[in-house]
Amino acid sequence: MKDVAAHAGVSPMTVSRTLAGGTNVRPDVQERVLRSVEELGYYRNENARSIRPGQTSGLIGVAITNIANPYYGTFALGVEEEVARTGRRIILGNTAEDGAREQQLVHDFLGRRVEGLIVVPTDTDGVHLARSRKEGVPVVLASRRVEGVDADSVVLDDAGGAYAATMALLDAGHRRIAYLGNTRSIYTGRRRYDGFVAAHAERGVEVDSKLALPGQQDVASAQHVAARLLDLDEPPTGIFCANNRNTVGAVTEITRRVRDGRLDAAAAPALVSFDDFELSDVVPTLVGIVEHDPRELGRRAARLLLDRLDGDADQSARDIVLPVHLRPTAV
Amino acid sequence: MKDVAAHAGVSPMTVSRTLAGGTNVRPDVQERVLRSVEELGYYRNENARSIRPGQTSGLIGVAITNIANPYYGTFALGVEEEVARTGRRIILGNTAEDGAREQQLVHDFLGRRVEGLIVVPTDTDGVHLARSRKEGVPVVLASRRVEGVDADSVVLDDAGGAYAATMALLDAGHRRIAYLGNTRSIYTGRRRYDGFVAAHAERGVEVDSKLALPGQQDVASAQHVAARLLDLDEPPTGIFCANNRNTVGAVTEITRRVRDGRLDAAAAPALVSFDDFELSDVVPTLVGIVEHDPRELGRRAARLLLDRLDGDADQSARDIVLPVHLRPTAV
DNA sequence: AGGGCGGGTGATAACGTTACCCAGCATGGC
DNA sequence: GCCATGCTGGGTAACGTTATCACCCGCCCT
Numbered sequence: 001m002k003d004v005a006a007h008a009g010v011s012p013m014t015v016s017r018t019l020a021g022g023t024n025v026r027p028d029v030q031e032r033v034l035r036s037v038e039e040l041g042y043y044r045n046e047n048a049r050s051i052r053p054g055q056t057s058g059l060i061g062v063a064i065t066n067i068a069n070p071y072y073g074t075f076a077l078g079v080e081e082e083v084a085r086t087g088r089r090i091i092l093g094n095t096a097e098d099g100a101r102e103q104q105l106v107h108d109f110l111g112r113r114v115e116g117l118i119v120v121p122t123d124t125d126g127v128h129l130a131r132s133r134k135e136g137v138p139v140v141l142a143s144r145r146v147e148g149v150d151a152d153s154v155v156l157d158d159a160g161g162a163y164a165a166t167m168a169l170l171d172a173g174h175r176r177i178a179y180l181g182n183t184r185s186i187y188t189g190r191r192r193y194d195g196f197v198a199a200h201a202e203r204g205v206e207v208d209s210k211l212a213l214p215g216q217q218d219v220a221s222a223q224h225v226a227a228r229l230l231d232l233d234e235p236p237t238g239i240f241c242a243n244n245r246n247t248v249g250a251v252t253e254i255t256r257r258v259r260d261g262r263l264d265a266a267a268a269p270a271l272v273s274f275d276d277f278e279l280s281d282v283v284p285t286l287v288g289i290v291e292h293d294p295r296e297l298g299r300r301a302a303r304l305l306l307d308r309l310d311g312d313a314d315q316s317a318r319d320i321v322l323p324v325h326l327r328p329t330a331v
Numbered sequence: 332m333k334d335v336a337a338h339a340g341v342s343p344m345t346v347s348r349t350l351a352g353g354t355n356v357r358p359d360v361q362e363r364v365l366r367s368v369e370e371l372g373y374y375r376n377e378n379a380r381s382i383r384p385g386q387t388s389g390l391i392g393v394a395i396t397n398i399a400n401p402y403y404g405t406f407a408l409g410v411e412e413e414v415a416r417t418g419r420r421i422i423l424g425n426t427a428e429d430g431a432r433e434q435q436l437v438h439d440f441l442g443r444r445v446e447g448l449i450v451v452p453t454d455t456d457g458v459h460l461a462r463s464r465k466e467g468v469p470v471v472l473a474s475r476r477v478e479g480v481d482a483d484s485v486v487l488d489d490a491g492g493a494y495a496a497t498m499a500l501l502d503a504g505h506r507r508i509a510y511l512g513n514t515r516s517i518y519t520g521r522r523r524y525d526g527f528v529a530a531h532a533e534r535g536v537e538v539d540s541k542l543a544l545p546g547q548q549d550v551a552s553a554q555h556v557a558a559r560l561l562d563l564d565e566p567p568t569g570i571f572c573a574n575n576r577n578t579v580g581a582v583t584e585i586t587r588r589v590r591d592g593r594l595d596a597a598a599a600p601a602l603v604s605f606d607d608f609e610l611s612d613v614v615p616t617l618v619g620i621v622e623h624d625p626r627e628l629g630r631r632a633a634r635l636l637l638d639r640l641d642g643d644a645d646q647s648a649r650d651i652v653l654p655v656h657l658r659p660t661a662v
Numbered sequence: 663a664g665g666g667c668g669g670g671t672g673a674t675a676a677c678g679t680t681a682c683c684c685a686g687c688a689t690g691g692c
Numbered sequence: 693g694c695c696a697t698g699c700t701g702g703g704t705a706a707c708g709t710t711a712t713c714a715c716c717c718g719c720c721c722t
Contacts, residue, residue, distance in 0.1 A: 017670095026671095068401055332678065351680080
């Protein structure tokens with residue numbers, strides 16, 4: 001900045017003022033400064049800028065659990081979209097569903113003086129999140145809540161969606177329905193399983209514990225577990241897949257078997273999936289999808305955060321539950 | 332840091348030294364300092380740290396064109412993986428295939444003093460990238476190259492893959508083969524189209540310009556264009572989809588029509604796709620996939636950059652071409 | 663004509679951190 | 693016992709930026 005100032009024949013202060021919007025700088029001086037900036041290829045050091053009191057970094061830290069999952073990619077897109085409207089930027093980190101990495105990431109975000117955090121929390125305690133709040137850096141939890149962390153949150157109607165999905169299978173006459181999903185220690189896993197159980201209870205059908213298989217985080221393990229289900233002496237006639245990773249795994253396994261002739265297409269279990277996913281149209285045995293909008297989830301999370309940053313910082317925590325929608329799919 | 336120093340009864344310098352690794356600080360003093368850090372919930376201001384001469388930010392800027400595309404998500408995963416091994420972190424931005432946003436993003440990255448950039452460039456001139464290099468911030472281009480920017484790059488064997496894919500269709504007897512892909516102004520679009528044309532030339536088959544349809548960036552527009560192809564008086568018998576967005580669009584349209592009875596399954600065109608994608612196993616009319624590994628692409632890009640950062644900064648630009656592999660899919 | 667006022671500009675200090683230099687102290691060799 | 697040496701710790705200044713204050717100038721009001 002000093003170089004630019006010298007080049008334009010003004011003081012660094014005038015350069016700073018010009019770059020900050022140009023209040024109280026004569027137009028012709030501004031132009032001279034901007035020309036020097038251009039000529040020297042100068043760009044402001046945002047890090048130095050941010051250490052001055054009263055200055056903000058303009059950064060929002062976003063931590064998601066799986067960057068390769070398009071669901072979370074779309075979520076991040078929604079956050080970015082909303083955050084960009086206020087001139088801020090996101091800095092995105094991947095926790096890979098690992099609590100230690102989440103802590104590291106949050107620590108690092110705070111070190112870079114983010115204005116706020118949007119976190120899809122992993123399955124750990126939230127002391128680092130609570131601390132962030134205490135430091136005056138607001139936190140919004142997305143998709144999952146964390147016990148003991150008094151932060152804004154946006155989640156889906158997990159139980160309601162799972163209930164509706166399971167009910168659809170029950171009403172279609174299925175009595176042996178399997179559950180594929182996350183471990184119950186994860187918020188969404190717990191809630192979706194609860195919905196699954198509630199629907200069974202409502203219809204007076206007992207849940208067969210051999211068919212309730214939580215714990216799969218990725219497609220490969222979901223496929224493996226689906227194979228075990230199909231190999232049972234009395235396989236399920238319907239499967240509720242509690243997230244798109246599990247759906248893709250199950251679909252892959254079923255399709256392979258049908259193609260190989262190991263499984264009769266007519267005998268393939270009916271699927272209902274929580275989460276939409278690409279090419280869901282193409283899947284033959286899928287009878288329903290619990291739809292929701294990850295982009296909207298991101299937008300709402302961002303708006304909660306921005307409200308706190310630009311509006312009232314001291315309001316009490318708000319919890320938003322987004323509706324989901326069961327769409328029967330043509331077969 | 333001053334507070335921590337006071338609390339521990341030492342000078343800020345000793346706190347700094349302890350946090351930097353503790354050389355020349357007595358173990359008992361270190362412990363006292365760390366206890367104070369813990370107690371006060373202190374975390375170092377990385378921005379302030381980075382403005383000192385000789386200090387690096389530990390940040391790598393990564394700009395991708397579409398964060399919601401799992402292909403680029405996986406790419407980012409590969410970059411992060413490799414970069415994390417050196418204790419660095421990535422800061423991820425989405426350009427949405429928009430040159431102006433890419434420029435903004437790069438400018439912002441430089442302002443935050445990233446150590447290097449990994450960019451999947453959009454279809455613009457690369458002056459901002461060239462400038463970054465001039466400023467001493469190395470750039471690695473991934474997936475696409477930019478004319479006039481003398482930077483390291485990792486790209487796929489686009490032409491080779493497209494050639495093999497098209498050749499597979501030609502050898503299966505197809506003579507009316509459509510092309511769905513990016514605009515030719517995008518590097519990969521150009522190269523893949525060239526491979527498409529080269530295969531035709533090799534076999535002495537003329538490319539029907541009504542069937543060569545570049546320009547689709549997303550699934551919706553690809554689906555729309557696929558519909559137009561199917562509505563032709565003489566529709567193609569085979570389609571080469573030059574990227575996964577176009578494949579998903581074409582597959583969706585074909586499947587819908589078959590299901591509606593508007594298209595006879597036997598008459599559906601055979602597809603070959605550049606890029607693998609989820610559930611590719613399930614798609615009936617897909618006869619081949621040009622596979623490659625986005626994660627490896629990310630890793631290699633990261634390694635090129637790290638080589639320059641931790642190794643020889645002045646070596647001349649290196650260009651890596653990753654092989655692709657045509658996998659015939661069971662039908 | 664004099665004083666106040668407001669816009670334009672510059673000097674200074676401070677943000678939080680660490681490189682560099684220097685001082686104190688214990689140790690060891692003679 | 694004396695000096696060189698090495699380890700430990702503190703003081704100072706500087707990184708690049710901007711808030712604050714001070715100053716100068718021209719204008720308007722009385």
